[in-house]
Amino acid sequence: MTEMLDWFIRHHPDSAKTTIGDILRMTEDRWDVPPATPGKALHQALSMDGKLDEAPLDEYLALVLPSDQAS
Numbered sequence: 085m086t087e088m089l090d091w092f093i094r095h096h097p098d099s100a101k102t103t104i105g106d107i108l109r110m111t112e113d114r115w116d117v118p119p120a121t122p123g124k125a126l127h128q129a130l131s132m133d134g135k136l137d138e139a140p141l142d143e144y145l146a147l148v149l150p151s152d153q154a155s
Contacts, residue, residue, distance in 0.1 A: 085129075086129040086130060086132075086133040086134060087133060087134070089103075089104075089126070089129075089130065089134075090130055090133070090134035090135055090136060091135075093130070093134075093136065093144060094135065094136060097144065100148075101147075101148045104126065104148050104149070105148075107122060107126070108122055108123060108149075119150060123145075123149045123150070126145075126149075127141075127145055127149070130145075
């Protein structure tokens with residue numbers, strides 16, 4: 085799953101932003117999980133298994149995730 089999201093971010097960053105936002109909203113709406121939790125999990129998974137280098141990934145997620153979740 086991480087590899088697909090990584091590819092999506094690299095090839096369609098605007099659409100990926102929407103998808104990530106949907107994931108964060110869905111986990112909060114359906115399971116009462118605060119957005120920071122899946123946000124941090126996505127960041128960790130992409131850091132470990134994605135192809136983006138750390139700096140571009142951190143820069144992208146800083147723009148995509150709410151400011152309290154970006155790091």
